[in-house]
Amino acid sequence: MSTQTYPLSQVLSEGPILGSSRSAVILALAISVIITLAIRFSPSSSKGGVYNLGGIPILTAWPFFTKRYDFLRKHFGSGKRYFQFYVVQHRVVAISGEEARKMFFNEKTLGLDEGYRILMGGAPNIDDISVQPKEGRAKDAELVKRMAVLFRKDRILEVLPVLFDDVHRRMNDWGNEGTINPFKDMYDLVFQMTVRIGACRELADDKDAIERLTQHYWNIEKSATPTVLLLPWLPSPAKKIQEKATRELFTMLYNYVHLRRNAPTPSTDPIDILVAYGDSNEGIVSVVMSIIFAGLINTATGSCWILLHLASNPEWKDKVINELKALVANHTNATSKEPLHKRLAAIPLHAWEEELPALELVIRETVRLTMTSASLRRNLGKDIPLADTIIKKGDFLAYSNADVHMNPNIYTDPDKFDPARYTEGREEDRKETFAYVAWGVGRHPCVGIRIAKMEMKLLTAMFLLGYEYELVDGAGNLLQKMPLQDRNDIQQARPLSPCYLKFKRVME
Numbered sequence: 306m307s308t309q310t311y312p313l314s315q316v317l318s319e320g321p322i323l324g325s326s327r328s329a330v331i332l333a334l335a336i337s338v339i340i341t342l343a344i345r346f347s348p349s350s351s352k353g354g355v356y357n358l359g360g361i362p363i364l365t366a367w368p369f370f371t372k373r374y375d376f377l378r379k380h381f382g383s384g385k386r387y388f389q390f391y392v393v394q395h396r397v398v399a400i401s402g403e404e405a406r407k408m409f410f411n412e413k414t415l416g417l418d419e420g421y422r423i424l425m426g427g428a429p430n431i432d433d434i435s436v437q438p439k440e441g442r443a444k445d446a447e448l449v450k451r452m453a454v455l456f457r458k459d460r461i462l463e464v465l466p467v468l469f470d471d472v473h474r475r476m477n478d479w480g481n482e483g484t485i486n487p488f489k490d491m492y493d494l495v496f497q498m499t500v501r502i503g504a505c506r507e508l509a510d511d512k513d514a515i516e517r518l519t520q521h522y523w524n525i526e527k528s529a530t531p532t533v534l535l536l537p538w539l540p541s542p543a544k545k546i547q548e549k550a551t552r553e554l555f556t557m558l559y560n561y562v563h564l565r566r567n568a569p570t571p572s573t574d575p576i577d578i579l580v581a582y583g584d585s586n587e588g589i590v591s592v593v594m595s596i597i598f599a600g601l602i603n604t605a606t607g608s609c610w611i612l613l614h615l616a617s618n619p620e621w622k623d624k625v626i627n628e629l630k631a632l633v634a635n636h637t638n639a640t641s642k643e644p645l646h647k648r649l650a651a652i653p654l655h656a657w658e659e660e661l662p663a664l665e666l667v668i669r670e671t672v673r674l675t676m677t678s679a680s681l682r683r684n685l686g687k688d689i690p691l692a693d694t695i696i697k698k699g700d701f702l703a704y705s706n707a708d709v710h711m712n713p714n715i716y717t718d719p720d721k722f723d724p725a726r727y728t729e730g731r732e733e734d735r736k737e738t739f740a741y742v743a744w745g746v747g748r749h750p751c752v753g754i755r756i757a758k759m760e761m762k763l764l765t766a767m768f769l770l771g772y773e774y775e776l777v778d779g780a781g782n783l784l785q786k787m788p789l790q791d792r793n794d795i796q797q798a799r800p801l802s803p804c805y806l807k808f809k810r811v812m813e
């Protein structure tokens with residue numbers, strides 16, 4: 306793309322650079338607020354069916370941000386059905402059980418975005434960098450509708466062959482044998498695909514630009530520290546990194562929107578589709594950012610764990626490989642001399658969607674196991690009765706997905722990778738209402754499910770048919786046992802100990 310950049314002063318308000326005296330005042334203010342909060346000590350108590358964790362709010366809430374899985378399991382494990390704590394002034398009620406789950410996923414007044422923005426972080430909030438103007442930016446519900454348009458069947462059909470080319474080109478960089486870190490190198494592949502799917506070709510074709518974008522992404526992700534989430538107004542180093550990265554990501558995407566808006570001929574890429582909708586530049590940037598942040602992490606995490614699980618479960622690996630070979634044989638010319646990715650790209654979408662039942666089960670099981678953190682909501686409307694208490698406007702709700710996904714009464718031996726648990730006769734995911742929540746249920750099903758599954762199938766096919774591989778540790782020694790997932794790693798779900806893929810290319 307052209308190196309010319311758009312004059313940002315017209316777009317962004319004054320940056321967050323703070324003079325030292327202003328910093329000192331804010332710091333003093335912060336300390337006094339922390340002291341005030343500490344004084345708000347309350348004893349733990351059980352009232353209205355909701356157990357109040359009590360204590361010093363900031364200390365009680367801390368493990369919710371540092372070790373969320375353990376925190377929720379500990380309190381639910383000690384027999385509490387509902388419990389509450391405070392994140393600064395906000396009341397958070399953690400819930401479990403079928404009735405509460407139905408309310409959580411079905412209740413109209415519970416907002417998804419507000420829940421994640423404040424209790425999860427890790428995604429950029431344009432309002433943090435004071436972008437002007439707000440007009441022309443879609444509201445959350447409209448944003449989801451916009452994304453749904455971009456992932457329609459016709460768009461997937463159009464972009465699919467290009468995704469195969471992208472992944473092939475990047476995999477070529479690995480060489481014919483070596484070792485990759487899936488939680489870096491597979492992520493890079495998904496990043497490439499996400500940009501292709503959600504932005505424009507000028508960006509997707511520019512490896513250096515994607516690298517810079519990736520860096521901004523990780524800076525935002527890593528700056529979602531407990532301090533930033535608990536004390537968002539504190540000018541902590543992490544807050545400054547977050548704002549800087551958000552600003553740079555915004556600027557970068559803004560320049561691509563500007564470039565596409567002024568292009569002599571429109572393309573069919575997402576940015577051009579959004580331009581044709583009449584969205585403002587800021588509105589388009591906010592959709593593209595949402596795609597990157599909603600689309601990347603779960604798809605990448607799922608893709609990595611599929612390869613790890615299959616390496617440790619040869620029976621399922623063989624099933625999937627045979628199924629993929631049959632797909633290629635049935636839909637492409639057996640005498641073709643074309644490289645693997647070209648043959649895979651020629652397979653029709655309906656065949657990818659309907660003729661890989663074993664891989665579908667593997668994806669379903671992998672995603673159950675990776676999605677064990679909490680779903681979050683904020684009550685934006687009327688009072689909601691729960692037990693003998695009321696969830697008031699402004700309150701937050703946290704539902705631990707492990708309540709179903711790791712529940713031995715629903716999933717036999719829940720830690721075990723067992724894709725057959727969904728097959729006829731077992732159907733463990735149907736034992737209760739919403740017993741499987743990995744793709745969202747009720748009011749907020751995942752709008753990216755179709756493209757996300759296709760990306761995971763594409764990567765699995767390219768890797769399983771193109772390479773032989775095994776799991777090794779950091780020193781290159783064969784792993785005897787698959788590493789466990791760090792369930793407190795709520796963003797990336799990485800393994801507890803290092804795990805690499807040692808590969809050898811077997812098909813070009």
Ligand code: HEM
Nearest residue numbers: 596599600603604607680681743744745749751752753757
């Ligand atoms: C393996 C990949 C993915 C998984 C496991 C996944 C999972 C989920 C889940 C569980 C929810 C509901 C969250 C809740 O109820 O709190 C959700 C919502 C959503 N997902 Fe995905 N997702 C994936 C990929 C994608 C992709 C590629 C996109 C596309 C950009 C996407 C876009 C969205 C959006 C926009 C929502 C919010 C819908 C709403 O607010 O109504 N997801 N996803």
